[in-house]
Amino acid sequence: MKGVIFNAVEDAVVDLYSEDVWDDLLEAAQLDGHYTSLGNYDDADLSALVAAACPMTGHEPDELVRVLGRHAFPHLAGRYPELIADADSTHDFLRQVNDIIHPEVLKLHPDARPPAFDFEDRPDNVLRVTYRSERRLGALAEGLILGAGDRFNEHVEVTVVSGHGEAVTVFDVKATRLAPTGS
């Protein structure tokens, strides 16, 4: 996995906890933590960090990955400002991740392997999203989707329809626009 994902996860841990907690996690997971954005690192490092963080935070692994994904999103997006086109809703943005952002990531980093998504519009503001990746990181996708909802000021509910923790996971993503603050 690209170092930029580890960098965004580190930023999320520091936001939610502290620099010290990140250092403790690296120590507990026996990792040196020198992740450069362009480097490629073992996927097992991410699992080791999650395994170390669960007892420290009291979260179950999936919940922790969701929380970290949600808080990693603004940092990940901030590292590729030129890729964040002018989507105006979470659903539009998710389509852009698949059609524009991840393909652009692949041009910049030909050795990256971002996941693939399929989409289906459903009634009641629901976008059905099918995640495909041998990495089985659907929980990370869920967290990033929630983070995208925060960015677009929408209340987003993600329901797993099938394939929890599998290489193919189907989600229903229901998005509801929040009232502007101050009105």
Ligand code: HEM
């Ligand atoms: C600003 C927007 C985004 C950027 C720049 C971005 C970029 C990336 C990059 C660089 C990777 C690493 C790929 C690798 O190392 O092989 C990645 C992986 C991933 N991305 Fe995105 N991403 C973005 C948004 C999203 C969103 C909104 C989702 C959720 C739908 C998502 C889901 C994932 C997942 C789950 C992975 C982990 C790899 C896997 O599951 O196979 N990304 N992304």
